[in-house]
Amino acid sequence: MKPKLIVHGGAWDIPDQFVDDHVAGVKTAIEQVFPLLEQGCSALDAVEKAVNILEADPTFDAGRGAFLNAQGNIELDAFIMDGKALDFGSVAGVANLLHPVSLARHVMRADDFRFLVADGALQFARECGMQEIDPKELLTERELSFYHQIKSDTSFKTVDAFSGDPQPSDTVGAVALDQYGNLACATSTGGTPRKHPGRVGDCPVIGSGGYADNLLGAASSTGYGESLMRVMLCRTACDNLTQHNAMNAAIGAIDYLHRRVEGYGGVIMISPQGEYGFAHNTPRMAYAFADEGGKTHAAIQITDN
Numbered sequence: 441m442k443p444k445l446i447v448h449g450g451a452w453d454i455p456d457q458f459v460d461d462h463v464a465g466v467k468t469a470i471e472q473v474f475p476l477l478e479q480g481c482s483a484l485d486a487v488e489k490a491v492n493i494l495e496a497d498p499t500f501d502a503g504r505g506a507f508l509n510a511q512g513n514i515e516l517d518a519f520i521m522d523g524k525a526l527d528f529g530s531v532a533g534v535a536n537l538l539h540p541v542s543l544a545r546h547v548m549r550a551d552d553f554r555f556l557v558a559d560g561a562l563q564f565a566r567e568c569g570m571q572e573i574d575p576k577e578l579l580t581e582r583e584l585s586f587y588h589q590i591k592s593d594t595s596f597k598t599v600d601a602f603s604g605d606p607q608p609s610d611t612v613g614a615v616a617l618d619q620y621g622n623l624a625c626a627t628s629t630g631g632t633p634r635k636h637p638g639r640v641g642d643c644p645v646i647g648s649g650g651y652a653d654n655l656l657g658a659a660s661s662t663g664y665g666e667s668l669m670r671v672m673l674c675r676t677a678c679d680n681l682t683q684h685n686a687m688n689a690a691i692g693a694i695d696y697l698h699r700r701v702e703g704y705g706g707v708i709m710i711s712p713q714g715e716y717g718f719a720h721n722t723p724r725m726a727y728a729f730a731d732e733g734g735k736t737h738a739a740i741q742i743t744d745n
């Protein structure tokens with residue numbers, strides 16, 4: 441099969457001055473990882489590598505550059521799913537890793553669990569020999585000043601970030617189809633700004649922040665997690681593939697998100713036949729994909745709502 445790769449870098453009202461960084465970030469992920477897929481790399485390796493690149497990029501709310509929670513701490517969530525084995529790994533509330541999605545991958549290989557949180561997740565990261573870092577290494581000047589700006593602002597509402605008020609929300613994600621016909625997805629986030637300590641969003645929740653099944657399709661999402669979970673956005677998008685092409689499946693899932701729970705977000709997906717789908721009802725979404733000839737299309741999609 442012709443391999444496919446699509447990534448996103450969040451769906452929100454991305455201000456004009458941040459557009460170039462977002463486009464460059466998602467483009468780099470495709471340019472570095474798509475050639476590997478063409479050389480025979482697995483879909484699972486590809487989504488992990490693509491998300492690792494986006495986690496290391498301070499532009500996005502994942503790994504370095506993550507939001508601070510209400511107490512001024514970083515808590516990262518991540519998810520990875522293998523469409524061939526129909527298996528997944530999830531982590532939530534980790535702070536000492538640049539690449540939580542790689543911990544999720546280790547979790548997926550574990551014998552007797554698939555979802556680890558907080559201290560237990562960190563303990564497992566150590567057992568797996570992952571490099572532990574000081575959370576300060578994830579902190580950016582931009583997020584620190586944003587935290588101070590909103591810390592005691594009683595008018596600040598997280599959902600506004602997605603529906604039009606330009607506040608950041610740059611979760612990252614990737615979906616791949618490899619030449620063996622296997623699908624995979626991965627998603628990584630710092631969650632929402634000023635979130636309650638211990639708050640976990642859609643990202644590591646199977647079917648919400650991501651879903652991959654070789655027989656159905658694969659998807660990764662971004663948006664207001666409290667709404668995305670209620671409609672299991674990624675599973676809904678994959679289910680839509682039984683009746684629609686990938687683009688209409690993505691559009692239908694976002695329509696459902698808005699119609700049923702007035703939710704805001706975006707989704708990227710690939711069908712088992714290799715069609716791309718992407719849709720969002722936020723003002724903008726950053727995404728990139730590789731076309732048939734391996735050329736990268738990177739864009740901030742702008743929708744007039």
Ligand code: ASP
Binds near residue numbers: 501609631640641661
């Ligand atoms: N979905 C993420 C969350 O709610 C946030 C985002 O996509 O930016 O944790």
